Amino acid sequence: MTKPRFDSYEEFWPYYVAMHSRAATRWVHLTGTLTGLAISAYGLARRRGRLILALPLIGYATAWPAHCFIEGNNPATFGHPAWSLRGDRQMIRMMLAGRDRELGEIAAKWLADNR
Template identity: 80%
Template sequence: MTQQTFASYEEFWPYYVAMHSKAATRWIHLAGTLTGLALSAYGLVSGRKRYLAGLPVVGYGTAWPAHFFIEKNNPATFGHPAWSLRGDAQMIRMMLAGRDHELAEIAAKWLAENG
């Protein structure tokens, strides 16, 4: 898939979700991000600064292979790092709120229109 361009985050969001069309990818993102956050929080509380690297190392270290091996695409982070970070947070909030089915619908719609 070629590099996409977007005028706004709102335009980017459905594309971002489509790049996470498979539930396994979304759940791996969730697990990696929450584990990375927990390690970073531990680093802050304990004063062990090396654990602050937990979020980017564990978060991206689990998410990127999911793109390559499950989705068979490149992470949106490569072309849109700031919006991807915002998208990750929005996607995880929706998943934690029990709205994963909405993400699947957004992805399916974008892929049907643009795939």
């Protein structure tokens, strides 16, 4: 499959979700992001500047291997870093709202339409 091109975030979003088609990949993302966020917030509150780096370090250190070992693809971040951050935020918000099944449906539709 060739790497698709997108003219807007709205076009990119279903692709981003499809690159996280397996629930395990999404949950690893959620866990890494929330852990990094908690440690960063603690560092900010305690004025320990180095801990603020936990969000990107822990977030990416958990997400990228999930793409390799669970999903079997490359992270969308490599081709679309800004939209990927936005997509990660939207995906996590949906998961926290109990909408993980909807994410699976978006992924399945995009994959079926683009294979």
